[in-house]
Amino acid sequence: LEASLRRETDTDLANEIPEYRSLLASQNLVILEDTLQKEALSEGIDQVFFRVLDPSGNLLFGTDTHSWDGLTVDHVALQSALAGHLVFSNYEDESRGFSARIIYGAIADNKVLQLGESLAGNHHILRQFWEVFTMATLAFVLCSLLAGAYMAQRALSGVQRVTEAARFITAGAWEHRVPVSGNQDEIDELADAFNTMVDRIAVLFRELRDVTDDIAH
Numbered sequence: 001l002e003a004s005l006r007r008e009t010d011t012d013l014a015n016e017i018p019e020y021r022s023l024l025a026s027q028n029l030v031i032l033e034d035t036l037q038k039e040a041l042s043e044g045i046d047q048v049f050f051r052v053l054d055p056s057g058n059l060l061f062g063t064d065t066h067s068w069d070g071l072t073v074d075h076v077a078l079q080s081a082l083a084g085h086l087v088f089s090n091y092e093d094e095s096r097g098f099s100a101r102i103i104y105g106a107i108a109d110n111k112v113l114q115l116g117e118s119l120a121g122n123h124h125i126l127r128q129f130w131e132v133f134t135m136a137t138l139a140f141v142l143c144s145l146l147a148g149a150y151m152a153q154r155a156l157s158g159v160q161r162v163t164e165a166a167r168f169i170t171a172g173a174w175e176h177r178v179p180v181s182g183n184q185d186e187i188d189e190l191a192d193a194f195n196t197m198v199d200r201i202a203v204l205f206r207e208l209r210d211v212t213d214d215i216a217h
Contacts, residue, residue, distance in 0.1 A: 001129055005122040009101050014086050016115055017105030024107050032107075033061045040064065047118040055082055055110055068100075068116065069093060077104040081112045091116055099123075158187030162194055174202050 024032045029052075036050040040063035049071075051062035057073040065071055070093070077087035081104035091100040102116040161178050168176035177198065178191040 002122070002126055005125060006101070009117065009119065009122065010088055010103070013088070013101060013103040013115060013117060014105070017086060017103065017107065017113060020113055021105075021107040024111070029061070037063055047120065049114075049116045051114040052107070053078060053112045053114055055079075055112075060111065062114075069095075071116075073114065074104070078112055080104070081106050082110075155187065158190070161187075162190060165194065165198075169198060174198070174205070 020032060020036075023035060032052070036052075040048055040050060045064040046067035049063050049065045049068055051065070052060045053073060054060055055078070057075055057078055068091070071091065074087075074089055077089060080087045084106065087104040089102045089104075091102050093099070098118070098120070100116045100118045102114065105113055105115070107113045158181070165176055165178040177195045180188050180191050180195075182188070
């Protein structure tokens with residue numbers, strides 16, 4: 001999700017460059033500066049900034065950046081932008097836990113627009129996702145534990161039926177059988193096999209008793 005949000009932010013920033021390039025080509029620097037100032041005020045000067053730089057990195061004009069402490073110009077990115085590339089970088093203000101994404105893009109042969117956009121919205125979405133994901137995971141784990149406990153108890157109860165029947169038969173109650181639940185599961189198959197085995201043993205015992213009685217006579 002974080003990577004997807006980052007790609008979306010980069011795409012939005014990249015789409016801004018040709019728009020302002022076209023505006024500068026069709027109008028002039030005064031109109032461009034007025035448009036950028038209005039855009040910054042609309043978005044919030046602590047959320048977005050615009051700076052137009054010359055090839056040496058000098059500021060031609062820009063919006064209010066007093067909320068962007070330590071903001072600098074990456075001259076490598078500046079020269080790459082003048083060569084026709086879009087260059088992205090990150091801005092971090094650890095003192096207030098603030099981060100932003102910055103793009104450099106040429107809007108004229110000798111002018112580069114440095115545009116920064118806060119990632120606060122992305123972080124808010126990630127926090128919400130994390131909260132929902134955590135709650136869903138806890139609910140899933142709880143349901144899994146309950147389901148596991150139920151299935152284990154059900155399986156053990158079937159084994160317990162077979163164990164109790166074995167104890168009765170060992171004590172001499174040959175008429176006792178394992179009750180079959182009718183669920184047609186593995187426990188029922190075990191109970192049927194056990195009951196069949198006891199039936200055959202009982203028959204063998206009767207036949208052996210008959211043979212013994214015949215010999216005694």
